[in-house]
Amino acid sequence: MIFAIVLLRSCAMIVGDYIYLEVKAVSPTAILVITRILKVFLAITSAFLILLILMHRGKGGGLSDMFGGGLTKNAGTSGVAEKNLNRWTVIIALIWVAIIIALGLMYKFHLI
Numbered sequence: 001m002i003f004a005i006v007l008l009r010s011c012a013m014i015v016g017d018y019i020y021l022e023v024k025a026v027s028p029t030a031i032l033v034i035t036r037i038l039k040v041f042l043a044i045t046s047a048f049l050i051l052l053i054l055m056h057r058g059k060g061g062g063l064s065d066m067f068g069g070g071l072t073k074n075a076g077t078s079g080v081a082e083k084n085l086n087r088w089t090v091i092i093a094l095i096w097v098a099i100i101i102a103l104g105l106m107y108k109f110h111l112i
Helices: 002-007 028-055 069-073 079-108
Strands: 010-015 018-023
Touching: 028 079
Parallel strands: none
Antiparallel strands: 010 018
């Protein structure tokens, strides 16, 4: 969210309990380029997040066994690989959420 504010060259004034946000003039082509880059990153992180979630080992029962998750119980993945997979999933999910928030703010303030 911080990078979105920096990219938009905005200034905030805090008066009492209110925050006034003043967006300075930014060329429309720069906003379109930023929007397109964010949308491309959103598509890439969405696909990568789906792949990472599908790589997780099923804990038994539910949909994971229905799609073949029960077969990996005997495979015995290492704890380190599972921890690294969890870390990467969380990192990609946080990036995905930051992109969604940035695009949402751009839509809210009619920059797109």
